[in-house]
Amino acid sequence: MSDITSEMTSPLNIPEPEETLKHPMEQYLRTERLPHIWCASCGIGTVLTAYITALQKSKLDPKKVAVVSGIGCSGRAAGYLRLDSFHSTHGRAIPFATGLAVGNPELKVTVISGDGDLIAIGGNHIIHAARRNINMTIICINNFNYAMTGGQAGPTTPESANASTAPYGAYEYPFNLPFLAESSGAIFVARWTALHIRRMAKSMTKALLKPGFSFIEVIAPCSTLYARRNRLGSGLDLMKYYHDSAIIKHGIDTREVDIDFQDRIVVGEFVNKDKTHFLEKRDQFLSKKLGDKYVPYKGPNSTTSTMKEEE
Ligand SMILES: Cc1ncc(C[n+]2csc(CCOP(=O)(O)OP(=O)(O)O)c2C)c(N)n1
Numbered sequence: 001m002s003d004i005t006s007e008m009t010s011p012l013n014i015p016e017p018e019e020t021l022k023h024p025m026e027q028y029l030r031t032e033r034l035p036h037i038w039c040a041s042c043g044i045g046t047v048l049t050a051y052i053t054a055l056q057k058s059k060l061d062p063k064k065v066a067v068v069s070g071i072g073c074s075g076r077a078a079g080y081l082r083l084d085s086f087h088s089t090h091g092r093a094i095p096f097a098t099g100l101a102v103g104n105p106e107l108k109v110t111v112i113s114g115d116g117d118l119i120a121i122g123g124n125h126i127i128h129a130a131r132r133n134i135n136m137t138i139i140c141i142n143n144f145n146y147a148m149t150g151g152q153a154g155p156t157t158p159e160s161a162n163a164s165t166a167p168y169g170a171y172e173y174p175f176n177l178p179f180l181a182e183s184s185g186a187i188f189v190a191r192w193t194a195l196h197i198r199r200m201a202k203s204m205t206k207a208l209l210k211p212g213f214s215f216i217e218v219i220a221p222c223s224t225l226y227a228r229r230n231r232l233g234s235g236l237d238l239m240k241y242y243h244d245s246a247i248i249k250h251g252i253d254t255r256e257v258d259i260d261f262q263d264r265i266v267v268g269e270f271v272n273k274d275k276t277h278f279l280e281k282r283d284q285f286l287s288k289k290l291g292d293k294y295v296p297y298k299g300p301n302s303t304t305s306t307m308k309e310e311e
C-alpha cells in the first residue's frame with residue numbers, strides 16, 4: 001500500500017507538524033522552565049540568543065561547556081540553558097567558575113551575569129581571575145543598575161542617571177569595564193549593545209574558542225526600571241538610542257571608551273592578544289621546578305595525579 005502521507009510531504013520536504021513546532025535553539029534551552037521571568041523588551045534574552053548562536057558556531061561539545069551565573073535578572077540566564085549550568089550566590093559566579101575551570105581543564109566555562117553581580121560584589125573576583133588569566137569567558141550584561149532589587153545605582157550607573165538610591169542623579173564615577181578588564185589582564189575584550197546581535201554572537205564565538213580570560217560587555221535595556229526612572233521610553237526607544245549612538249571602533253585604546261549618560265557608546269573588539277593561561281603557566285612552571293616528579297593534572301577523566309609518588 002502506498003504511504004499517502006509520505007507521498008504528500010516528501011516531494012516538498014515539508015517537515016512533520018511536531019518538527020515544525022521545534023525551536024531551532026530548543027536543544028540548548030531548559031524549555032520546562034519557560035516562561036522566563038524577564039520583562040517584555042528586556043535585553044537579557046537577546047544576549048542568551050547570541051550566546052546559543054555562538055555555542056552552535058563554535059562547535060564546542062555542549063557536554064564540555066559549563067555556564068555559571070550569579071544573582072539578579074541577568075543571573076537567571078544560566079538556569080535557562082540546557083548545559084551544566086549553575087545559579088551561584090551573589091558576586092560568587094567567578095570563584096565558582098574558577099573552581100570548575102581549574103578542576104576540569106577539559107571544560108569551557110562561561111560566566112553570564114550582571115554589572116552589579118560581576119563588578120560590585122564580585123569586583124574582587126573578576127580582577128583576580130583576569131590577572132591569573134583563567135580560561136573562561138565572561139559575558140557581563142550591563143543595564144546600568146541593580147535591576148532585580150529595584151533599580152539601585154551600581155558601579156556602572158552613568159553620572160547624572162537617576163536610580164532608586166540616587167533620586168537626584170548618580171554622582172559617583174562609574175567603571176569603564178573594558179579598561180578594567182584589560183588592565184586586570186584579559187586577553188580578549190569586546191563591547192556590544194543588545195542591538196548588535198550578530199556582532200555580539202561573533203565576538204562570543206571568538207571568545208569561546210580562545211584559551212584564557214575573555215570579557216564581553218553587552219549594554220542591554222532594562223526597560224522596567226532604568227529606562228522608566230530616566231524617562232528613556234520603551235525598550236525599542238533604547239534600541240533606537242543604541243542605533244544612533246553606537247560607534248564601532250575595533251582596537252581602540254580602552255581608556256577612551258567611558259560611557260556618559262545617554263551619550264555615544266563606543267563598541268567593538270578592543271583587545272585580542274595571546275598569553276599563556278593559568279593552567280599552562282602552572283604546568284610549565286612546576287615542570288621546570290620539579291622535573292619528572294610533576295605530572296600535570298588533566299581533569300577527572302585522567303588517571304594521573306599531580307605529584308608522582310616519592311620513591
Ligand atoms: C549577598 C547578597 N547581597 C544582596 C543581594 C540582593 N541582590 C539580588 S540581585 C541584586 C542586584 C543584581 O544586579 P545585577 O547583577 O546588575 O543584575 P540585574 O538584576 O541588573 O540584571 C542584589 C543586590 C543578594 N541576593 N545577596
Ligand code: SF4
Pocket residue numbers: 037038039041042043044073074143147148221222223224225226
Ligand atoms: S527589571 Fe529590567 S533587567 Fe530585570 S527583567 Fe525587567 S527589564 Fe530586564
Ligand SMILES: [Mg+2]
Pocket residue numbers: 072114115116141142143144145146147
Ligand atoms: Mg544590572
